[in-house]
Amino acid sequence: MSQAKSSGRSSSLQGLSALADLHQAMGGETSHVSSDGLAPVAARSELLYLSRDKKKRRGKMVTLVEGFLEEEDLKVHLKSLQKACGAGGAVEQNAVLVQGDHRDKVQAYFESAGYRITRKGG
Numbered sequence: 001m002s003q004a005k006s007s008g009r010s011s012s013l014q015g016l017s018a019l020a021d022l023h024q025a026m027g028g029e030t031s032h033v034s035s036d037g038l039a040p041v042a043a044r045s046e047l048l049y050l051s052r053d054k055k056k057r058r059g060k061m062v063t064l065v066e067g068f069l070e071e072e073d074l075k076v077h078l079k080s081l082q083k084a085c086g087a088g089g090a091v092e093q094n095a096v097l098v099q100g101d102h103r104d105k106v107q108a109y110f111e112s113a114g115y116r117i118t119r120k121g122g
Contacts, residue, residue: 046067046068046069046115046116047067047115047116047117047118048065048066048067048068048110048115048116048117048118049065049066049067049117049118049119049120050063050064050065050103050106050107050110050117050118050119050120051063051064051066051119051120051121052064052101052103052121053121060099061099061100061101062097062098062099062100063085063097063098063099063100063101063102063103063106064095064096064097065077065095065096065097065098065106065110066094066095068094068095068096071094074091074094074095074096075091077096077109077110077113078090078091078096078098080109081096081098081102081105081106081109082098084105084109085098085100085102085105085106087099087100087102103119107119
């Protein structure tokens, strides 16, 4: 019985992959599905570093996100983060700064956007 289920699943996955190939051949966007066809793969694989910092900021705490490859992403994410955290922020040296300690909210935001997040520091 398990062979029947697995062969049925295999044929349906092959049909889906053929359909995805046809879609891509016709100029459609690339599908973000893993090689086994079951789990979606994040559209972005950038690794971002999330930390809390207060150096050179007169003792004020900021949440710092570093590691962006494209600069145009910074301003879009900054506006969304400011709204989500209810705090001010800025873009400095290819990094996003959000005023205050909002590491949990910022991490949830970027993970939902498909980025990989690594916390550094304490």
